[in-house]
Amino acid sequence: MGDVVQVAVPWVLLAAVLLGVAALGVTALDGALAARAAGRSASVGAQHPLVETARLLRQRRRTTVAADTLLRHVAVGGFVVAPLLMVAVVPLGEWVLADASVGVVWFNAVDVLVWVLVWLAGWGPNAAWSLTGGYRFLAQAMAYELPLMFALTAPAVAAGSLRVGDVAAAQPGLPHVVWMPVAFVVYCTGVLAFSVRGPLSPAGGAAISGGVLAELSGVDRLLVLAGRAGLLVAGAAFAVPLFLGGGSGPLLPGWLWVLVKTALLAAALVVVRRRLPDVRPERFLALGWTVLLPAALLQLLVVSVVVVVRS
Amino acid sequence: MAVSLRPLQRVLARWAVRGTAVLLVEVPGGWAARAAVERALVERGWRAASSPADADAVVVCGTPGESWGEVLERTWEQMPGPRARASVSAPSEVPGALEGLAASLLDDDAQRADAASRDLVPADVENGDDMHPAGLDLAGGEDDLRDGLEMDVLRVPLGPVLPDWPAGLVLRTVLSGDVVVRARVEVLAGAAARRDSADDARRGDDVARRLDAAAQVLRLAGADDVAARAVHLRDAALPAGLRSLSPRSAPSPSGLRSLLTSSRGAGAEEAHEVRGEAARLRGRVERSRVLAWALREADVATSSPTSGAESDAAQASAPGDLRDVGLDARRRTRDDVRTLLLGLLDPDARDDDPGRRTRAALEALPERLVGVDVVTARLLVAALDLRTDALGDDDLAAFAPRDDEDEDGDEADGGDAHAHHHGHAHG
Amino acid sequence: MSLAFSEMSSVVLETPLPDLSVLRGVAVTALGVVAVVTGALVFKVDSMARATYLLAASFVAVGAAVVALHLDYVGVVVVLMMLMEMAVMGVFMVMLMGMNPALMPMSMVHSKRRALVAAGASFVVLAVGILLVDWPQRSSVPPEGPAGSTEGGATTYSLGDALMGDHMLVMMVVSPVMLATIVAGVVLAQAQGRYARLGDDLRGTTQGGRR
Amino acid sequence: MTGAEATSGWAGLLAVLVLGGVGVTGAFAVHRLTAVAPRGLTAWPWLSGWHPSEHALSRYHARWYPVTVVFLAFDVEMLFMYPWVLVVADVGLSAVVEMFVFLGVLLLGVLWAHREGAFSWQ
Structure with missing residues (x-):
């Protein structure tokens, strides 16, 4: 595999299109699984993203009395921008939009941006359910963020670089996931948490009437839903260079391998998400600090000792 | 320009209606209707909405009494539009009602006319002043039960318009953050509550009702697929008279579904199979470690009768200070949500007097919820399987809505629960 | 498609860019x-x-400026840390404000005169310093790290090198300080410590000790 | 080194921001044409059908604040972590020992906070 080439700015459109298609894909898969569980045809369920998009494009916007409209808009728009900012540093085979020397740290910064967006989405509408959703998300963030950070550093230590392209290139034969499985699992837990859906979604959920979504309708809701699907995809895409060997693989060109691996991991995360019940943040908090954090640190220790011995 | 957009808007409408989100409102006595609507939603590929902002349509299940007028009207006003509403009091009315909703939502011209005719801002929004922006009070402060910090509390009524919530129940909570500080129970009666509940009892649909409550707990806990299974079983357990079948319902390969659509009446063999399936579902829930882990300690800081002398002593030694009591009781209380859930899924359990049980549970509820976060509170309420339609007239009188609006001073110590806002403070 | 892809990128890459x-x-x-501007607005909003x-926006702008100066890591980590700290700080700001944190006119300044004097004085000192100090000229580029194909990457490497080598003392001092922070913070913040829960003998046999 | 490389990717990220902004604005513009009414409604926040008694924006009690203290103290450590990542291989074992002694001390603090119940909500 050659080195990563930074492509010209207009290719950002392609990145956006790929991200959008993948977001539709994971939502369709989720819809299909839900329909099958309810005893309906999965193919009808798979239309869910298109149907919901049409519904929300037609539905009127709605704001609330004395809402903080500015902050609400920042949150709604930010949900779409955040996943784009994440995939911008992910190499598609040999091309990357932004070849940042500290791409791993950049990803980390954007995933913290999600905290801000969720909390602002909760604060903006001046409504009890939204507010509760935003705060519960931050409580959960206290539990997943540190383990996630250490999980991000493990592959970087192995590659001796924070540049995403270097990390991808550092695993020609053996993908990182094989010898740092704990970091991979912790990383995936983090992705499930920051994609604001599923078991680690205290920001929403039936028990708080949708939480941060409770007062959103029309295009606002559409953008937040699209953004959180995009976050799941972006999280899966970033795992490819970090843990899954980047574009390496037989027969297919590198860029196609990246897409295939991203799609498979995103689909796996959707399936896992459906099989788990919501975990309340107070339960997750203890787990994060007493299990995930020490496990991630232990993994990091193993990786760094291996790296030292190897060099 | 608007003319050229019409075809696009019609296409959008057709697609949109395929995934209509319906806000379900259950009135006491409307249980069977609600179950029928839920089933019809699945058959159409529609879904239940989580809030008015999410909803295209609202369906009132049962016959609301007078006290419902205000909440139903306000819910309607809060829907963004396109919007439609319907009311069903019996399962047989469901297919027609949903057809009506679909037709109304598809009528783009009428929906646009409705949208154009609405006020952009609610009529009762005022200019207000610094202390009452938009004419609404600012939240008042109160010393917290746990750490003594003075924080604001919010008065958040739970119900009656709330998915997966007992029919007509209004829990007037005071929340500090997401924790219940105080709660008061009211019940909005349905017009036909008594008669319907008597009918239900005669039909012996207790298994179905308990499966329904279990499905609600599971949905609230985010275990959607298991919940779908419980709903499935509930429908199979329904007596024939309570099933309504829309003409669209397609046959499905699953054995239970064909049972369901046979509509020949719940014969002994059929009932036996449902019980077997329910027992299997119970085993699945019981074995699920993840579910156990997620639900464990989803219980209550309470000084309920089971919590024993120690916590009573603690209470006596520090009236109003619930810190120790809460933690002690949390350790001791083992009838948590999971246990209740397993009980609901037990096909052999009997519920001889749901009315009395419900009344007792409702009376104990405010105290049980003190110190509990709002998510746990909702899980607990669902797991208690409260049958408001089985309450007698005197029970309903005891829980009648009050107009005094002095929610602060209602339970226990609300004395100093008033605003502490004085002019311009510093950051 | 891949052909067009590389052609296009090479075209753009070869286009001379402005200085x-x-x-x-x-x-x-x-x-x-x-x-x-965003920093000043902090004191204007209600x-x-x-x-x-x-x-937070102000700090993000600072972080971006640092990135523009080719200190990639320091810039991005400023953004990362500040978003995180501000998200948490927001929670406390909202909680500990003596009044409604959103809907009332409020003043974010107090001790106005002293603050003005202090701010003015420190501005003058710093500005004078900037103008008068004989800034050293950069004598060499940072050493190439294994990944340091860009200047931004190399500076990160040399930062790590410094931390692990010459400035090890920094880390060694920081760690006990942070431990002390954790302990002190929890002692102050935790209303319901072990002794309160389990009693003075920590066995849970006596009724909780009361503060 | 070509010009684009020297900017080490920040132009691409700027482009993403611009595209995101254009996209979001575009979505709102499209929605004005497709929605049943171009202007949004203002409604009272939803409280199960009841009128709110007060504004929800208030001094919200986040009961997990003890955790934030531990979190903020611990996350400062990440400042050192990322640069350390680059030099582990070159510096060798001493870098690993140093960092993990550092982390070990912090973990002691976490363990202690756990025993004090900082991670269990009240």
């Missing part, structure tokens, strides 16, 4: 203005949420 140092100067200046996130 980057000029661009960088413009970027740093613009970001500096953003940082100052909402704790807005104040907090304006401050």
Whole structure:
């Protein structure tokens, strides 16, 4: 595999299109699984993203009395921008939009941006359910963020670089996931948490009437839903260079391998998400600090000792 | 320009209606209707909405009494539009009602006319002043039960318009953050509550009702697929008279579904199979470690009768200070949500007097919820399987809505629960 | 498709770009203005949420300016840390405000005169310092790290090198300080410690000790 | 080194921001044409059908604040972590020992906070 080439700015459109298609894909898969569980045809369920998009494009916007409209808009728009900012540093085979020397740290910064967006989405509408959703998300963030950070550093230590392209290139034969499985699992837990859906979604959920979504309708809701699907995809895409060997693989060109691996991991995360019940943040908090954090640190220790011995 | 957009808007409408989100409102006595609507939603590929902002349509299940007028009207006003509403009091009315909703939502011209005719801002929004922006009070402060910090509390009524919530129940909570500080129970009666509940009892649909409550707990806990299974079983357990079948319902390969659509009446063999399936579902829930882990300690800081002398002593030694009591009781209380859930899924359990049980549970509820976060509170309420339609007239009188609006001073110590806002403070 | 892809990128890559140092100067200046304006607005708004996130925006602009100066890591980590700290700080700002944190006119300043004097004095000292100090000229480029294909990457490497080598003392001092922070913070913040829960003998046999 | 490389990717990220902004604005513009009414409604926040008694924006009690203290103290450590990542291989074992002694001390603090119940909500 050659080195990563930074492509010209207009290719950002392609990145956006790929991200959008993948977001539709994971939502369709989720819809299909839900329909099958309810005893309906999965193919009808798979239309869910298109149907919901049409519904929300037609539905009127709605704001609330004395809402903080500015902050609400920042949150709604930010949900779409955040996943784009994440995939911008992910190499598609040999091309990357932004070849940042500290791409791993950049990803980390954007995933913290999600905290801000969720909390602002909760604060903006001046409504009890939204507010509760935003705060519960931050409580959960206290539990997943540190383990996630250490999980991000493990592959970087192995590659001796924070540049995403270097990390991808550092695993020609053996993908990182094989010898740092704990970091991979912790990383995936983090992705499930920051994609604001599923078991680690205290920001929403039936028990708080949708939480941060409770007062959103029309295009606002559409953008937040699209953004959180995009976050799941972006999280899966970033795992490819970090843990899954980047574009390496037989027969297919590198860029196609990246897409295939991203799609498979995103689909796996959707399936896992459906099989788990919501975990309340107070339960997750203890787990994060007493299990995930020490496990991630232990993994990091193993990786760094291996790296030292190897060099 | 608007003319050229019409075809696009019609296409959008057709697609949109395929995934209509319906806000379900259950009135006491409307249980069977609600179950029928839920089933019809699945058959159409529609879904239940989580809030008015999410909803295209609202369906009132049962016959609301007078006290419902205000909440139903306000819910309607809060829907963004396109919007439609319907009311069903019996399962047989469901297919027609949903057809009506679909037709109304598809009528783009009428929906646009409705949208154009609405006020952009609610009529009762005022200019207000610094202390009452938009004419609404600012939240008042109160010393917290746990750490003594003075924080604001919010008065958040739970119900009656709330998915997966007992029919007509209004829990007037005071929340500090997401924790219940105080709660008061009211019940909005349905017009036909008594008669319907008597009918239900005669039909012996207790298994179905308990499966329904279990499905609600599971949905609230985010275990959607298991919940779908419980709903499935509930429908199979329904007596024939309570099933309504829309003409669209397609046959499905699953054995239970064909049972369901046979509509020949719940014969002994059929009932036996449902019980077997329910027992299997119970085993699945019981074995699920993840579910156990997620639900464990989803219980209550309470000084309920089971919590024993120690916590009573603690209470006596520090009236109003619930810190120790809460933690002690949390350790001791083992009838948590999971246990209740397993009980609901037990096909052999009997519920001889749901009315009395419900009344007792409702009376104990405010105290049980003190110190509990709002998510746990909702899980607990669902797991208690409260049958408001089985309450007698005197029970309903005891829980009648009050107009005094002095929610602060209602339970226990609300004395100093008033605003502490004085002019311009510093950051 | 891949052919078009590489063709296009090579075309753009070969296009001569304007002098980057000029661009960088413009970027740093613009970001500096953003940082100052958002920072000043912190004191103008009537909402704790807005104040907090304006401050965050100000720090993000500072981080971006640092990136524009080719200190990639320091810049991005400023953004990362400040978003995180501000998100948490926002929670406390909202909680500990003596009044409604969003819907009332409020003043974010107090001890106005002393603050003005202190701010003015420190501004003058710093400005004078900038103008008078004989800034060293850069004598060499940072050493190439294994990944340091860009200048931004190399500076990160040398930062790590310094931390693990010459400036090890920094880390060794920071760690007990942080431990002390954790312990002190929890002691102060935790209303319900072990002794309160389990009694004075920590066996849970006696009724909770009361503070 | 070509010009684009020297900017080390920040132009691409700027482009993403611009595209995101254009996209979001575009979505709102499209929605004005497709929605049943172009202007949004203002409604009272939803409280199960009841009128709110007060504004929800208030001094919200986040009961997990003890955790934030531990979190903020611990996350400062990440400042050192990322640069350390680059030099582990070159510096060798001493870098690993140093960092993990550092982390070990912090973990002691976490363990202690756990025993004090900082991670269990009240």
